[in-house]
Amino acid sequence: DAGITQSPRHKVTETGTPVTLRCHQTENHRYMYWYRQDPGHGLRLIHYSYGVKDTDKGEVSDGYSVSRSKTEDFLLTLESATSSQTSVYFCAISESLGTNQPQHFGDGTRLSIL
Amino acid sequence: GDSVTQMEGPVTLSEEAFLTINCTYTATGYPSLFWYVQYPGEGLQLLLKATKADDKGSNKGFEATYRKETTSFHLEKGSVQVSDSAVYFCALRVGGGTSYGKLTFGQGTILTVHP
DSSP states (O other): OOOEEEEOSEEEEOTTOOEEEEEEESSOOSEEEEEEEETTTEEEEEEEEEETTEEEEOTTOTTEEEEEEETTEEEEEESSOOGGGOEEEEEEEESOOOTTOOOEEOOOEEEEEO | OOEEEEOOSOEEEETTOOEEEOEEEEOSSOOEEEEEEEOTTSOEEEEEEEOSTTOEEEETTEEEEOBTTTTBOOEEESSOOGGGOEEEEEEEEOOSGGGTTOEEEOOOEEEEEEO
């Protein structure tokens, strides 16, 4: 199994508070991704990183920011959490952009915004 | 844009039944196709993949064939087990700079297998 650790695994917080989720990998892969999983939508890309300090937006990036100061860590921040951001968040890593390269996923963080 | 459509679920089967989960796609480029499986409380695991037309991916008794003419990648298993109960996701990945290597997912199909 790919060495991907997400923390925390579960979190409950209140509307308007900042929240940071962490993804840590031990595979030294260049590419990292944050997805959210919602019923009826599958997984949707929030942000991605193609190297240290190199990040860009995905399709559902509003209200989220990311940072990557080291190859192994990719942080997702909800600057002011809203109830619509209640979801399960998954981090994924990939060695290359080759289309035949699968992404490997962490176990997810279940986030509830009350 | 790219999209993946999976058959509506949930799917409920008896043990040893035949399974088909339909998946069709639209893509701007020439995608690779994947099936991922998610067991309760866990992340997504790659089940199988196919990278070009007519390729057959297989793993753990599951199979799927990349059909370019029908833009489909249906998942099949001849005899399901209770341990196959999970959520199954079809996904595609297209090359090129603007896709940034992201996966485009279907909505997922919940499979429940009863003894």
